[in-house]
Amino acid sequence: MALRIGKYIIGVNRGLLSPGTDETAKLEKVSSSMSSISKKNKLRRHFRRFWCLYLIANVIFLSIFLPVFFLVAIPAIAQLVVNKSDLRIVNAEVMHPTAETVRMTLEAKVNLKLALGVRLDPVVFYTFVRSAGYKNAYAGIKIPGQTIKGNYSLGVMDQLTPILNVTSWETFVSQAVLQKETALSLYGATTGYLGVLKNHFVLDKDVTMPGEFAGFSVANSTFLLPAEDDGSNLVANITLPNPSVLSFEVGTITLDLKSGHTDLVIGKATVKGVTLRPGNNTFPLTGVIDIGTMIGNLTEVLSSQGPAIRRGALSLTAVTRSIVSNGTLIPYYTKALASLPLVANVSIGDVLRNSLAHLGSSETMSERDEKRKRGPVQLDGPVGYGDLYSQVASLKHNRHVQKIFEDEDPKRRDAMIDSLARYYAAL
Incomplete structure (x- = not known):
């Protein structure tokens, strides 16, 4: 009878009811909290037990890392800063040349792009031709120790500088005269101090400058009648351009004057006190035109002058024969400028007009x-x-x-x- 009654009870076949959602979350939270506390306790017990090993491991790590950081990383960073810095030549002068020395002025702007100042030990910057390498430098410029910061000017004024390698110096001067661009290569190794940190670094840079002394011209040419006491029968003004930032004190230039593009020498000329500064440089020229040679070679002269005469001009090519400064032959300037023929077209009308004016005032x-x-x-x-x-x-x-x-x-x-x-x- 009881069994019959039981089967009519509602929910008798549903089994056990599951716990509510809130109760489940509470149970999981309690379980997670107990697990976290358990992990922390395990870590504490682990470190308390093996702290000595961890201390030794840290000491070993720092003893390896710190020397590497200070001896390798920081110098590498310092060298990278130097390599990325901007270097610009503001002014350069080569004065009082002799066969063995010059007096050099060099002013440069360097931007290290650092907020902190860097103190430098004295350094010798070697100037060289890149293809020859810094070991064949033609000059060494001594820079005193100083602290540089931001966009900083450094250099020397009127420093007596021996020519270390004449071949390299001749090459540089020739490149400056003949090429559209030339590089002033600088190399120097020194020690810098960033605060208490001491670093050794190397400056090895090329500063590109415009070159090619093109644009030679002759103006105010006058044929003198009678000739001067020294035999000079030609005066003129010549213009020599200098597109670079370099100033060269050259001296007295003696030139052979040739007819057109031939090798026929029809006279010689002298230009005194030549110093080539940036821009156009104008100097008085005195010369001797050999009328006898011109008449004796009239056919060759007319042949070489044909195209120029049709334009109402005379074509003259001036070739450097020698350069003397303070009574001393300067071989490197002589060689460099001798490789640069100076071609000018002289107006025939101007020559005749000036010559007649001079003759009339004699x-x-x-x-x-x-x-x-x-x-x-x-x-x-x-x-x-x-x-x-x-x-x-x-x-x-x-x-x-x-x-x-x-x-x-x-x-x-x-x-x-x-x-x-x-x-x-x-x-």
Whole structure:
């Protein structure tokens, strides 16, 4: 009977009820907390038991890491800072040259890109040609110890500097003169101090500068009649450009003057007191034109001057023969500039105009010349030429011109002067 009653009870077949959600979360939290406390206790017990081993391990690690950090990492960082720094040449001067020494001024701007100052020991910066290497440096510039910070200027003023390697120095000067760009290579090893940290580092940099002394020109050319006491019969102003930041004191340059692009030397010239500073440099030139050589080689002269004459000019090539400073031959400048032919086109009209003006102002003219100077020249020239023709044609009667052509047949002399007069009048 009881069994029958039981089967009619609601929920008799559902089994045991599961615990509620809140009770489950509470049980899990208590279990996790007990587990965490248990892990912490285990770690405490572990460290209390093996602290000595951990201490020894840390000491061993630091004894390895710290020397590596201070001896390898910091110097490497310092060297990287130097390698990444900006170096710019602001001013460089090479003065008072001799065969063995120069007086050098070098001013550079260096930006280490560090907020902290770096104290440097004295250092010698070697200047060299990259292809030759710093062991073949041509000069060593002594920089005193100093502290640099941020964008800093350092350098030397008027320091007597021996030329350590003449071949390298000649190469550098030639590159500066002939190439569009040249590199001033610097090498120096020193010790720097960043606070109490001492580091050894090397500066090895190339500073690129514009070069190629192109653009030589001649202006105000005047043929002197009569010649000066020293034989000079040519004066002019020459312009030598210097696109670099370097200033060179050169000295006195002696030049061979050649006709056009030939090897025919028709005279020589001298330029005194040459110092090439950045920009255009203009100097007076005095020279001797060998009229006899020009007449004796007239065919070659006219052949070499043909294209220039059609443009109303004379083509002259000046080649350095020697450079002397304070009475001493400077071989490295002579060699470098001798490899740079200076080509200029001189206006024929300007030469004749300046020469006639000089002749007209001369106080050494003959009485016959003096009369021409005071009054108009009465010579009948070809129709249409007028006074310009007469001015040049009158040179036939000038005793200084006659002296120049004393070895020539008078008819040939007069024909050449008449041709020159017609050319001048037609300009």
